[in-house]
Amino acid sequence: MTSQAQAGSADGAAAAFTQFQLDTDPLLSRATVDRTEIVRDASEGDTTWWSHGRVLLVDARGRAEVTGDDRLVYHSATEFGDRPVPGAILLGVQDRVVYWALRTERDGRQEGWRDLRTAGGLLGDTEAGLLTTAVGLLAWHDRARYCAVCGASTTRIRAGWARRCTGCDHEEYPRTDPSMICLVHDGTDHVLLARQTGWPAERYSVLAGFVEVGESLEACVRREVFEEVGVGASDVRYLGSQPWPFPRSLMVGFAAIADPSEPLRPAAGEIDDARWVRRDHVRAALDADGPVQGLRLPPGISIAYRMLRGWATWPTE
Template sequence: MSFDLVELPALSRFTVDRREPLRGDRQRIAQLWPKARVLTIDAHGRTLVADRGTRLVDRPATDFGDAPPDTAVLLGEQDGVAYWAVPRTEDETDVVAPPGRAWFRPELTDEPQWLDLRAVGALLDDTGAGLFTSAVALFHWHRSARFCSACGGRTESVKSGWARVCEQCGREEYPRTDAAVICLVHDGADRVLLARGEGWPEGRYSVLAGFVEAGESLEACVAREIEEEVGVVVGGIRYLGSQPWPFPRSLMVGFEAVADPGEPLRLADGEIAQAKWVDRVDVRRALAEPGSVPDLLLAPGASIAYRMIQSWAAAG
């Protein structure tokens, strides 16, 4: 039995106009700047949110000067309002250490707090989710692209943060995306194959994923990754949907596939700590009330994995 995603994955949502021409239109940018809104993103990919993680806390563009700072990135325009993001400066020292795995179950409050996209991506509205996702993706890329890959010269941000140009040889570079597949394997009936990665919290399970290799199709990657990670041969590979996952720059391409639960599981050493077939009824319980099924905490809501599991559970 096949299924479709019941909703868009949380980080695939966006509403702003992000077409390329605006990024180089200096006159239009100047016109929009006085009424623009600006997000601040810290070095750990967090921004300020309020109302229990449901609202981004932005600031008037005029707080940052009469024109966009050199480090600003344009996220898009909506209803005559331009949205930008800037990196949090080093002298703002009130940010605590990186939260590690705390994003799985963040403590949400009504007061403004600095939180990761993974923690609040599913809680934000469509506009907020799209803005935060784009900002995190762009700043991850800027931090890794400060030097030219051709000559080693320093690069500077251009085109409103959507490109970098080498000061030495003039080569332009653009944000990179790494393709990765993510696949929900089921038995064609009422059982799904879930796995726990090495280093994950005890009881935390999700579907299987891996990066696409050079010269490899998405479908071939699905078959290879699942066989490598859990030793299972799959068929009936079918596309479901996709979602950006900017940690640091992945595009997760979702699939379903069918396998025989009678096949022995052979776990990839150093990658998969545990894997097991789970009944649909237990998945539904775990989704409805996290912690109610022993040894079964599912993927967080911001991930496409969550949407895939949710959709499969609802299909039966």
């Protein structure tokens, strides 16, 4: 093969590599139940929706009871009365089963109770989506008890998908805070990883940050990358998203390219370390139970893991 042909082949492989995608859907993005407005409004005040319901109990720290074979534990709605009890929220409907969630005062530290970080990746699509929705909605209700306009107390309406002020009649809807998360690479075989202050030793991940008022998602990517590690990001493109209800974020995933010859300047007090890592090193760390050569990557429940695996395993030919 001539040197010109070799260069063309290398350029083609690099171009293909820059088009990598997530290796699969993020584990918390697998909701399958019907929760449209039509369903929510139809269920409000109709006791038949409650009488055919299953209730998922979630404690104050977002934990639910999980069986030994990784299934959520439900309770018959009629155990709690003949109509929706105060605080119950509709999660959705599937196969004629109506799913509800309810905050419980039980101590979720007992055996068998698990949170999304430990159970989310083990649950099936429907149950992962139900628990993700329940954790996010219940956390919002806990924090939305008073009106942001006049300060009066609020009450649950629309099967738990809104609250109404008892003073000025203002309606509030669940908050979602958008946050960009970006895999920055050099266009070929290196990815930029960072370790936040306070993280365990050897834990590294991609860069992330909250979107500010008046800012587009793409602008947020460029700003956060520069603020966190001091390099410019280009060729920003969308990869996918994942709800992250801790307590109410939506992680919006992107890829971007940066020049590895630019000096890295980790943000003081926020980023302890940042470095470029080879693709084969990332592959080894993804497949290992522990750190590999000082590198431990995010758990499989996170979109960061899906981004890194998609990048590391994307075919270049």
